[in-house]
Each structure stands twice: as structure tokens, then as C-alpha cells.
Amino acid sequence: MAGNGAHGDDPDVHGKFGIFGGRFVPEALIPALDEVAAVYEKAKNDAEFIREFDHLLRTYAGRPTTLTDVPRFSEQAGGARIILKREDLTHTGAHKINNVLGQALLTKRLGKKRVIAETGAGQHGVATATAAALLGLECVIYMGAVDCERQALNVARMKLLGAKVIPVTNGSQTLKDAINEAFRDWVTNVDTTHYLFGTVAGPHPFPEIVRDFARIIGVEARRQMLELTGGLPDAVCAAVGGGSNAIGIFHAFIGDEGVQLHGYEAAGRGLETGEHALTLTSGSVGVLHGSRTYVLQDDEGQTIESHSISAGLDYPGVGPEHAWLKDSGRATYHGVTDDEAMAAFSLLARTEGIIPAIESSHALAGALELGRELGPEATILVNLSGRGDKDMGTAMKYFNL
Amino acid sequence: MTTLQTVFAKAKADNRAALVGYLPAGFPSKGGDVAAAAALVEAGCDVIEIGLPYSDPLMDGPTIQDAVHRSLTNGTRIADVLRTVEGVAATGAATLVMTYWNPIDKYGAERFARDLANAGGVGTITPDLTPEESEPWRAASAGAGIDTVFLVAPSSTEQRIKAVVDCCTGFVYAASLMGVTGARESVNSAAEGLVQRTRAHTDLPVCVGLGVGTGAQAAEVAAYADGVIVGSAFIRRILDAPDEAAGRASIGQLAGDMAQGVRR
Numbered sequence: 001m002a003g004n005g006a007h008g009d010d011p012d013v014h015g016k017f018g019i020f021g022g023r024f025v026p027e028a029l030i031p032a033l034d035e036v037a038a039v040y041e042k043a044k045n046d047a048e049f050i051r052e053f054d055h056l057l058r059t060y061a062g063r064p065t066t067l068t069d070v071p072r073f074s075e076q077a078g079g080a081r082i083i084l085k086r087e088d089l090t091h092t093g094a095h096k097i098n099n100v101l102g103q104a105l106l107t108k109r110l111g112k113k114r115v116i117a118e119t120g121a122g123q124h125g126v127a128t129a130t131a132a133a134l135l136g137l138e139c140v141i142y143m144g145a146v147d148c149e150r151q152a153l154n155v156a157r158m159k160l161l162g163a164k165v166i167p168v169t170n171g172s173q174t175l176k177d178a179i180n181e182a183f184r185d186w187v188t189n190v191d192t193t194h195y196l197f198g199t200v201a202g203p204h205p206f207p208e209i210v211r212d213f214a215r216i217i218g219v220e221a222r223r224q225m226l227e228l229t230g231g232l233p234d235a236v237c238a239a240v241g242g243g244s245n246a247i248g249i250f251h252a253f254i255g256d257e258g259v260q261l262h263g264y265e266a267a268g269r270g271l272e273t274g275e276h277a278l279t280l281t282s283g284s285v286g287v288l289h290g291s292r293t294y295v296l297q298d299d300e301g302q303t304i305e306s307h308s309i310s311a312g313l314d315y316p317g318v319g320p321e322h323a324w325l326k327d328s329g330r331a332t333y334h335g336v337t338d339d340e341a342m343a344a345f346s347l348l349a350r351t352e353g354i355i356p357a358i359e360s361s362h363a364l365a366g367a368l369e370l371g372r373e374l375g376p377e378a379t380i381l382v383n384l385s386g387r388g389d390k391d392m393g394t395a396m397k398y399f400n401l
Numbered sequence: 402m403t404t405l406q407t408v409f410a411k412a413k414a415d416n417r418a419a420l421v422g423y424l425p426a427g428f429p430s431k432g433g434d435v436a437a438a439a440a441l442v443e444a445g446c447d448v449i450e451i452g453l454p455y456s457d458p459l460m461d462g463p464t465i466q467d468a469v470h471r472s473l474t475n476g477t478r479i480a481d482v483l484r485t486v487e488g489v490a491a492t493g494a495a496t497l498v499m500t501y502w503n504p505i506d507k508y509g510a511e512r513f514a515r516d517l518a519n520a521g522g523v524g525t526i527t528p529d530l531t532p533e534e535s536e537p538w539r540a541a542s543a544g545a546g547i548d549t550v551f552l553v554a555p556s557s558t559e560q561r562i563k564a565v566v567d568c569c570t571g572f573v574y575a576a577s578l579m580g581v582t583g584a585r586e587s588v589n590s591a592a593e594g595l596v597q598r599t600r601a602h603t604d605l606p607v608c609v610g611l612g613v614g615t616g617a618q619a620a621e622v623a624a625y626a627d628g629v630i631v632g633s634a635f636i637r638r639i640l641d642a643p644d645e646a647a648g649r650a651s652i653g654q655l656a657g658d659m660a661q662g663v664r665r
Binding site for chain 1: 455456457458459460462466470473478479501502503504505506507508528529530531533534551552553554555556557558561565576579580581
């Protein structure tokens with residue numbers, strides 16, 4: 001049942017969250033999007049689908065993931081209590097597994113045998129290849145050539161899992177261009193193929209579907225916080241590229257007015273350098289990849305290439321629900337530079353023995369600053385969206401290891 | 402100014418299909434674009450689509466992506482697109498702009514419609530603007546007196562075809578296949594059925610694009626459509642030519658073959 005686009009609700013019948021979202025795609029794709037929306041609408045109310053999804057989450061993905069107190073790390077946050085939601089402990093090592101298992105089940109219901117996906121850091125690509133292997137689906141992953149190079153380990157993992165990885169050499173050769181290429185594949189092969197979209201962006205119904213499959217993160221975390229601390233956190237922090245891990249953890253707390261929601265985008269080398277991915281904090285409203293949202297664009301609507309040390313945040317668009325949360329003031333978005341993120345990356349590793357994804361390190365850096373602002377009584381929940389194994393190449397270069 | 406209505410009425414009176422040629426503004430160079438389009442008009446194209454180069458052309462295949470990338474690298478901006486339209490319209494061809502939605506959205510719908518009309522443009526084709534999102538653009542276009550062309554696809558349901566043609570003025574763009582732009586060895590057989598299905602919902606001319614690259618293919622499509630749209634095949638020839646003059650000669654020859662094709 002479509003909602004009214006209000007906070008925490010489903011989007012309206014046109015896939016809008018306020019003025020954001022919708023569909024800006026070639027007509028050829030509209031029937032496929034309608035089909036996905038209809039099959040999903042039925043599936044989400046089908047006890048058998050819910051049971052299957054839940055079963056896979058528990059027995060395959062490793063849910064529920066735990067909460068972890070990080071007291072030594074928290075010392076750097078002015079004593080505020082930082083608690084991590086450990087999505088890094090899921091199978092394949094990132095929150096992406098939740099969405100792909102849901103959409104892989106949906107692919108079966110669509111009667112399609114082939115999935116395509118885009119990937120930046122490789123987390124979504126690896127997760128998709130994993131789910132495809134599990135459910136016997138042919139799998140093709142589009143990945144920017146630049147990202148293929150900086151995430152070589154994940155390319156190898158995808159290949160080992162039986163996926164075909166196609167390096168995209170157009171444009172900036174990163175996530176944005178991988179999405180364009182995946183759309184081109186989809187429009188050509190839509191009869192046999194489901195586009196297993198990896199984040200809460202893109203045309204309706206993807207922002208809603210990906211959010212719903214990712215929202216288990218927040219649902220678990222909210223319950224676990226009540227059990228662990230007897231109350232809700234003062235703030236929830238998450239990194240924002242396309243925005244799936246952030247919506248995943250934010251969603252269960254949107255109705256809790258006392259809980260601040262903070263999203264952290266990649267400020268890259270700094271706003272003033274122009275080399276960043278500050279879509280929400282410095283972009284403007286436009287259309288990219290089928291959705292109206294905040295976009296990094298010039299004065300004539302040409303997309304500006306983003307930059308981040310984290311391939312997963314290197315994206316000039318963002319999910320429309322985040323745009324809505326920003327404009328309404330329910331969530332606040334900030335920038336974290338490459339250097340700040342890498343400092344938090346290193347700090348968590350040394351103080352707690354946890355190597356986080358560089359994406360997640362942006363949220364960790366944000367939480368440190370937020371903790372100093374909120375004071376020692378504050379409790380801050382951070383979505384540790386993925387583990388850092390895939391980022392070791394970047395870390396080795398950055399820290400001269 | 403030649404309008405789409407007069408073009409299609411004349412073609413119908415001549416018992417033939419109209420020939421529509423596509424080239425991006427700023428390609429093969431600023432200034433060279435008008436000359437290239439003029440070569441198409443001289444060889445028999447009735448309508449010219451000037452592409453507005455966009456950074457993320459998700460419906461375009463490698464040939465158009467390449468041309469658009471070169472155009473953007475050359476610094477083509479919307480003012481250049483409008484100047485190109487002005488130059489091409491001066492040749493007497495009905496001149497449209499084909500553009501993804503975001504550049505118009507950012508420029509301002511009313512401003513773009515007005516500036517395009519002032520440049521002599523007769524309308525737009527907007528491949529990623531759906532009927533549901535099109536109301537502001539249709540209102541702005543109507544205010545400026547320019548046409549709005551939207552796409553139907555082989556996958557479109559009857560309901561979708563109706564929704565799309567209800568938003569169209571000028572003509573309806575029937576995508577011959579499920580896929581991106583680019584010349585193909587054969588024109589998809591789905592095209593004819595799509596034209597027939599579209600005609601059941603509108604009296605507007607129906608033009609077929611995507612995958613047409615030879616005079617014979619143009620003749621084949623002209624047998625059942627009101628217009629034949631060609632883009633990538635011209636661009637391929639320009640890309641393969643040693644210089645702009647040779648490129649113009651080459652596309653002139655191909656357009657000539659196609660102009661004969663639509664008259665068979």
C-alpha cells in the first residue's frame with residue numbers, strides 16, 4: 001500500500017518522498033519497474049516470502065548482528081558512549097547482504113534467471129555474486145575500471161563466486177558510470193534480467209525496496225539498544241554514499257523524535273578542493289539515475305565527478321529519502337574528509353581490534369566529533385556498515401604499511 | 402520556420418516517410434555541427450534532432466556516448482546548443498532538441514522552452530521524461546509554442562502507450578527495440594507491431610528510431626512508419642572519417658541513400 005511520502009512511510013503512488021524520488025527513465029523500463037513494484041508489493045505481504053527472507057537472514061547472513069561497546073575508542077569522543085551495530089559481522093562482511101538476499105528472492109518471484117548489479121567498493125557486487133551463487137542465478141557485475149583497480153580483491157571474490165565482472169571505462173570510471181552501464185544492460189535484457197540495485201537511489205520502486213530490505217539493521221539495533229542500555233540512543237550515525245546503510249539504521253528511529261539522526265558524506269580532500277562527494281551538503285536538486293534528489297552538478301545540470309578515498313562513497317547522487325530527511329530537518333548531514341576518516345579507521349583498529357570499512361570510518365569520525373559536542377552522558381549508535389579487509393590496499397598506501 | 406506538422410503533411414502528400422537525422426551539438430566540433438547537419442538536410446533529411454550533450458546518457462550506446470563525450474570535452478554548453486539549433490533551423494529543416502531531462506530541469510523549463518523557440522527550434526524529444534513527470538515541461542512547451550515528443554517502447558502496455566501519446570505533440574517516437582541507441586544489422590521486427598499499436602491510440606505521425614543504419618533499413622521502416630530516425634550511423638561515419646569535410650561527405654552520401662529509401 002503506497003503511503004503519503006511522510007517520514008518513515010512508504011513513498012506516494014509515484015514513488016515520491018516529498019518532491020524527491022519518482023521515475024526518470026526510458027519508457028522501455030517502465031513496465032519492468034511496474035513489474036518489480038507489483039511483485040514486491042505482493043511479496044512483502046506474503047508470509048512465505050517473509051519466512052524465506054528471515055530464514056536466509058538468520059541462517060545465511062548471520063543475523064541478528066551484535067552491538068559492541070567500544071570504550072577505548074569512545075575515550076576520544078569526550079567520554080560519550082559509542083556503541084557499534086556490527087554489520088561487518090554479516091556473511092560477506094557488509095550490510096549489503098541484507099538487500100541482495102531480499103532482491104535475489106524477488107528475482108525468483110519475477111521468474112528471471114539473470115541478475116545484474118553495479119558496484120563501487122565491491123561490497124554490493126560481492127554480495128550480489130554471493131546471493132546469485134546461492135540461488136543459482138546468472139550474475140553480471142558492472143564496476144568502474146578505476147574501482148576495479150582499487151578493489152582488486154573484491155573483483156577476484158566476485159569472479160570466484162561465478163560472476164562476470166565488466167569493467168566500465170566511460171566517464172569517471174567509478175560507481176556513477178557503472179550504474180549507467182547497468183541500466184543500458186537492463187534496458188536491453190529486461191525480459192530475462194533483474195537489475196539488483198544496490199542502494200536506496202534510482203527510480204521507484206528501488207529506494208523503497210532497498211530500504212525495506214536494509215531496515216532490519218535499525219529494527220534489530222533499536223531492540224538491542226533497549227536491552228543493552230534500557231533506552232534509545234541520543235544519536236544514530238551512519239555513512240552516506242547512496243545511503244542504504246544509513247537508511248537501514250535510521251528507519252526504525254525516525255519516529256523517535258528524541259533520537260538525532262546524523263549522516264556523514266565523504267568530504268574527500270575538502271569542500272574547497274572540489275574533490276569530494278558532498279551530495280547532500282553541497283549539491284543541488286536535480287535528476288540522476290532515474291530519481292529526483294540532491295546531485296553534484298554544474299549550473300547546467302551536468303554531473304560533477306565525485307571523489308572519496310572510499311569507493312563506496314564515491315557517488316555524486318544520493319537516495320531520495322535522504323534528500324527528504326535533509327530538507328525536513330529530521331536528519332542532519334555532515335562531511336568527513338579522507339584524512340578524518342582514515343584517522344578513525346586507524347583508531348578503531350588500534351583501540352578495539354576492529355578494522356572497519358573506510359565507508360564506515362566516515363561515520364566513526366563523525367561520531368567522535370558528535371560525542372565531544374553531546375558530552376559524556378550521551379550514547380551514540382554507529383552503523384559499522386562493513387569490515388575493512390577490502391580496503392587494505394588503500395590503507396597500505398595511505399599509512400605506508 | 403518549418404514546423405513538424407508541415408513536414409509530415411508534405412511527406413504524406415508525397416506518399417513517403419519523413420527522414421529524421423540526429424547529431425549532438427558540438428560534434429564533431431563547435432561550428433562543425435551546423436555544417437554536418439546542413440549536409441544531412443541537403444541530402445534529404447526533413448527533420449534534424451540536435452542532441453544536448455549530457456554527462457550521463459543512460460539510453461545511449463557507445464557511438465553516441467563517444468560523440469557526446471567529445472562534445473562535452475570541447476566545452477559545449479546550452480548556449481552552444483541553442484546556437485546550433487539556430488544555425489540548423491536556418492537551413493529550412495524542422496529542428497528539435499533531444500535531451501535528457503536534467504539539463505532542462507536545471508536551466509529552468511520555461512526559460513529553456515522560450516530560448517529554444519526563439520532559436521527557431523520546434524520542439525524536444527525527452528527520452529527519460531515519463532508522462533507522470535512531464536506536466537511542467539508540457540505546460541512550458543505549450544506556452545512557447547513548441548512540440549513535445551515522448552517515446553513508446555516494445556515493452557509498453559496499451560495503457561502506457563495511451564499515456565505517452567496523450568503527452569505527445571508533433572509526433573510519437575517509437576523505439577524499435579529494447580536497447581540503447583546504435584546501428585544494428587537488422588531492424589527489430591517489434592517495431593512494426595509497435596507502430597500499429599501506437600496508431601490505435603493517436604493520429605499523430607509515428608516515427609521509428611534505434612537501430613536504423615542503411616538505406617535498405619530506412620526503406621523497410623518507411624513502409625510502415627511516418628518517419629525514420631537515424632543517429633548512430635551518421636555519427637559512426639563522422640568518427641571514422643579522417644577529417645570533418647570527409648565526414649560531411651560521408652554522412653551526406655548515407656543520408657542520400659536513406660532519403661531514397663524513404664521514397665521507395
